Amino acid sequence: MRSRLAACERCRKAKLACDHKRPVCTRCRNTNQAGICIYRDSPFKRRRTSISSPSVEPQSSLRSPEESPLFNARQTPYPNPGYLGSSSHAAIFSHISPDGDCSNAFQATQGSHSNGDDHLIQQGADTLRQLLSAFPLKGVIDLVIFWLAKGVNLALTGPFVAQCTESMHNLLACMSDGNWHLAYARQLMQNSARPLEFNQSSTLDSFSAQFLHQNTRWETLGLFFSAVSRATLDVSFFPSLYSTEKGQYSLRRMAMKLCDYILDICLSLDCLNDLQLLFQYENFIVHSHVDGDQSYHSWRRIGDVISSTFALGYHEDLEAKPDVPPFITEMRKTASARIYSADKNLAIFLGRPPRMCKRFCHLHLPSSWLGFEALAYGHTPSTDGDEEIKATYCGDTRWSVICASLKEDIMEMLRDVKDEQYIERATAIQEKAIVEWEALPPQFRLDGTLKQFTGNPFERDFVVSVRLNHLQVLFLVHLLLLDSPAAPNASIIEVAQEMLSLVTETILLRDRLVNSGTSLIWKVAHFGLPAAGILLLAMLRQKNHQNTTPIPWTKTIQDLNVFVAEVDIGTIIRPEDPNYALLSKATQTIQRFLDSMHSKITPQPRNEDWTALLNQDLWDSEFAFWDNMAGHPSLDPLPEV
Known part of the structure; x- marks a missing residue:
């Protein structure tokens, strides 16, 4: 037989x-x-289908795919509805019958899988094999460990990065077999299909055990390779992986490509969860570094992150959700706050409408400056205010969302008619910004120059970010009140001079800083360029109108010269970098202006047609501003001597 x-x-x-x-x-x-x-x-051996409750287990190698439960076919053809709000059919039918509430539909379809995901597994596995064929896994792990030792981390998922890196040692044990990448990919898919479980008594360790070591998921790999891509930005030379810029860029882009495939796999499971949202945010940040802040890829991905936030219902009051441990509530608030801040900053930088507005969202502010991991391990904020508060990524998030809320108020005023209450409303925003600044812990306020600040590299970068965020709010308020950007007043000039001076000092002291939430290029593009643009307009106006109040420009011209020189010699940005086109265009215009300032040529009269170009929209993108600025008649090419 x-x-x-x-x-x-x-x-x-x-x-x-x-x-x-x-x-x-x-x-x-x-x-x-x-x-x-x-x-x-x-x-033909029958499988167990029960899943043990999450617990902290000792590190061991991954189970082989044969020892793991098989994928379950999709139990329902209907999509995962996610959060359903007060205007939805579920809310209406819930008044008819106790069983009509569809709030559990989100959990009911979790863990499903369709055969159409096989090609994603193949792509993810092939990309993983390609990356690790070009760059040894041991070296990649060492890179992240070295990067973490510098005091840097992923801003949102930092508490998990070291553990995710440690879990990558399990992958080393799987690489002996020739077909290891596919077996590993299928194991990750099976783990990722399981829902993350927790209750009121869960701990951070029991929660993270569900995606570490033998429970490693695709999201775990995503966080690790997000850290790999980010590490290449701060570590310019790592001999075991790369010794040239070409090798550095190659690893950065390959890690991002793998992260993209991983995210597609996770989304294909249709079981959105906390870990996936955190990974989505870090993937957006990776794209902003690799593709640039003006890239459509970055813009689309922050939109996807916001969509996931709404689908999870994290725009609602998180404190009201039952059976959620405090540290997860805090983690969700931190994630929502960071996503909200990123939305406002990109909207201002690109001149586009924000997509996450306070009118439809509960504004989340992290409960403390320390982070959800501190809360998970028993730290409770002091009520007497005597405890020493240190600079943390969560602190950067907390201050950023305070400033982002004010920025949204400013952006809303742009859509309003300037009536008698307009100045009053703008003044109220300015006063609130000053009050928030005064309420900051004293050690977070940079009152003098950066070189006088005593602190470690992280703290030094932190206070720079805090101050620049505050100055940007004041800058935008003053910009609101101008009749035209081409006619800046003394108030906005003063703020712009401080912004530019601080950005220039940050460029010069970059070797004494480590990323505390925003990179150096972010600070240059988001804060330095708008300040430089206003100052150029102010100097051109004073140059063409002799009756204007004279303003000393010596320090400003020094800062502009340093700014141009650092970009030209390639110390802060190179032609391969995504924001190079924007910065090079701006520095060319600034250089032409500086040349004209030192020339003896009589400036041409003001061109009203050119001035009209600046009145199109206060929130035009930076690139459009510098394109128009380059057309100023006073910046015409100088005649050859």
């Missing part, structure tokens, strides 16, 4: 006939699916 033969996994799940040929069956070979044609060692 002929023994019974098992079908390969792909044919079995698709319920198709398999000819059992090894190592690849005919059907998989003909459909170019050889990579996922896998036969189980014990195909």
Whole structure:
């Protein structure tokens, strides 16, 4: 009697006939699916379907795919509805019958999987193999460990990065087999299909144990390779991986590509969760570094992150959600706050409408300056205010969302008619900004120059970010009150001079700073360029109108010269960097202005047609501003001597 033969996994799940040929069956070979044609060692053994409760287990190698539960076919053809608000059909029907509330539909479809995900597994596995063929995993792990030792981390998911890195050692044990990447990818898919479970008594350790070591998920890999991509920005030379800029860029882009595939796989499961949202945010940050802040890829991804935030219902009052441990509530508030801040900053920088507005969202402010991990391990903020508060990524988030709220108020005023209450409202925003500044812990306020500040590199970068965020709010308020950007007044000039001076000092002292939430290029582009643009307009106006109040420009011209020189010689940005086009365009215009300032040529009269270009929209993108600025008649090419 002929023994019974098992079908390969792909044919079995698709319920198709398999000819059992090894190592690849005919059907998989003909459909170019050889990579996922896998036969189980014990195909007729019944599986257990129960899942043990999350707990902290000792580090061990990943279970083989044969030892793990198989994917469950999608139990329902309907999509995951996510959060359903007060105007939804679920809220209406909940008044009719106690069973009409569809709030549990979100959890009911979790853990589903369809055969269409196989190509994503193949892509993710192939990219993982390609990356680790070019860059040894041991070296990649060492890079992240070295980067973390510098005091840097991912701004939102920092508490998990070291543990995710440690979990990558399990991958080393799986790489001996020739087909390791596919077996590993399938194991990650099975782990990722499980919901993250917690209750009121859960701890941070029990929560994180569900995606570490033997429970490693695709999101775990995503956070690790997000850290890899970010580490290449701060570590310019790492001999075991790269010794040239080409190798550095290659690893950065390959890590981002792998993160993109991982995110697609996670989203295909249709079971959005906290870890996935955190990974989505870090993926957006990676794109802003690799593609640039003006890239559509970055713009689209912050929109996707906001969509996920709404789908999870984290725009609502998180304190009111039952059976959620305090540290997860704090983690969700921190994530929502950071996403809200990023939305406002990008909207201002690009001159586009914000997508996450206070009118439809509960504004979340982290409860303390220390972070959700401190709360998870028993720290409670002091009520007497005597405790020493240190600079943290959460502190940067807390201050950023305070400033972002004021920036949204300013952006709303742009849509209003300037009536008798306009100045009063703008003044109220300015006064609130000053009050918030005074309420900051004293050690967070940079009152003098940066070189006089005593602190470690992280704290030094932190106080710079805090001060620049505050100055930007004041800058935008003054910009609101101008009749035209081409006619800046003394108030906005004073703020712009301080902004530019601080950005220039940050450029010069960059070797004494580490990223506390925003990179150096972010500070230059988001704060330095608007300040420089207003100052150029002010100097041009004074140059063409002799009756204006004279303003000393010596320090400003020094700062502009340093700004141009640092960009020109490539110390802060290179032609391969994504924001190079913007900065090079701006510095060319600034250089032409500085040349004209030192020339003896009589300036041409003011061109009203050119001035009209600046009145199109206060919130035009930076690139458009510098394009228009370059057309100023006083910046015409100088005649050759």
